[in-house]
Amino acid sequence: MVDEMNNEMTEVKTFSVGEIVTGTISKIEEKQAFVNVGYKLDGVIPISELSSLHVEKVSDVLSEGEEVEVKVLKSTDDELVLSKRAVAAAKAWDELQAKLTSGETLEADVADVVKGGLVVDVGVRGFIPASLVERHFVEDFSNYKGKTLRLKVVEMDKEKNKLILSQRAVLDEEASLKKRETLTSIKVGDVLEGIVQRLTDFGAFVDIGGVDGLVHISQMAHHHVETPSEVLNEGDQIKVRVLGVDPDNERISLSIKDTLPGPWEQIQGKFKQGDMVEGVVKRLVSFGAFIEISPGVEGLVHISQIANKHIGTPGEVLKEGETIQAKVLDINISDKRVSLSIRALQEEKEAKIENEVKQEYQKQDDHAGFSLGDVIGDQLKKYKN
Structure with missing residues (x-):
């Protein structure tokens, strides 16, 4: 009997401070947990030794019957204090060091x-x-x-x-990888969807899938654009065509203009021969004046068609930036050519006045000594003035 008691006593484990042991949760209280680790009494895990973070209740972290690995903080005949946090931290630091390195x-x-x-x-x-x-x-x-x-x-x-x-x-890291993939996959001529990220004085930066490309202000529209904000806003979703790719310097040139119908395509059916149009004088040259009748579309008024009298230079009659009316003499969309005449409109208006005066003159019996030519001449003078 004495031998059996001695054997049982020798089977009771002893622990040293710092030792890592495994046990089973035998009881849970609000601020501590008891662990059966084979010692003569159950070890205690204080709530402060459960986790590296604050814990409100032990039951939030542990359950009875759960197996845990703990570190011995204190070991006496009357007390065994354990830490779950210390074991987790020791393992974590080693793993974290490896992840920092890799x-x-x-x-x-x-x-x-x-x-x-x-x-x-x-x-x-x-x-x-x-x-x-x-x-x-x-x-x-x-x-x-x-x-x-x-x-x-x-x-x-x-x-x-x-x-x-x-x-x-x-x-x-993911954005950098995506950027590299985009730079190596896109080709000149590709038409892509993009989102306007930023506007500058010289253009707009557009995200086309993890990388920003530049749309220069000259590539925003077929007509002249003074500032990018005239045609774009940050956040706009647009279509762009790739003009150039430089993967080494991570530069992409884009064009909105190349994805839009050309200005001449847009006026198809809009103007025809004989129409009266209104436009702005864009350029004066020795042989005439170029008039913008639609964004990006200019027609030529030959010097002989500017006035119904001889003029030496277009500048005698017209000024750049002036808005004028003209008649379409000829239009050829495929050749991108429009011939205009200011003179033809003037002559039509003069003919109309002459006809109206003539009809009025013939209705009257007493012309008070005025000839038809005198009356018409006076009306034309008023028109010209």
Whole structure:
């Protein structure tokens, strides 16, 4: 009998401080848990030794019957104090060091939103500064609690229990990869969908799939554009054609103009011979004047068609920027040519006045000594003035 008792006593385990042991949760209280590790009494895990983060109730972390690995903090005949947190932290630091070296990504749920960033539990407390959460500015992080983030270790100090993590590093890496794929896959002539990211004095930067291309102001429309904001807004979704790609310097030249119907195509059926049109004098040359009758479409008024009298230069009658009316003498869309005449309209108006005066003159019996030519001449003088 004595031998049996001695054998039972020798089977009771003894533990040293710092030793890692495995046990089963035998009882849970609000602020501590009891663990059966084969000792003469159950070990205790204080609530502060459960996790690297704050725990409200032990039952939030552990359940009875659960197997746990713990570290011995204190071992006496009357007391065995254990730590679950210490075991998790020791493993975590080794794993985190490996991930810092390799650049490997890890996942963690946001445990808390604090001033300046987010807190996660990865075996140790990890902090994600606000500037390292997203690639864009985030004003309110309240909806991030419980959200799973993909993270990279950017800084760690085991001695100071400091761990800085970044989701932005993961997103930046993915954006860089996507940018490289886009630069190597697109070709000159491709027509792509893009989103206007930024307007400048000289053009617009357009995101075409992880990389921004430049639409120069000269490539925004078929007509002259003074400032990009005349035709575009940031956030606009547009079609662009690739003009050039330089993967080494990460530069892409784009055109909106090349995806739009040409100005001459747009006036198909809009004008015909004999129409009266209104336009702006764009250029004066020795042989006539070019009149813009539609954005990007200019017609020529030959010097002989500017006035119903001889003139030496178009500048005697017209000024650049002036709005005038003219008659379409001929239009050829395929050759992109329109012939106009100001003189023809003047002559038509004069003929109309002459006819109206003639009819009125013939109705009257007493012409008071005035000839028909005198009356018509007076009316034409008024018209010209």
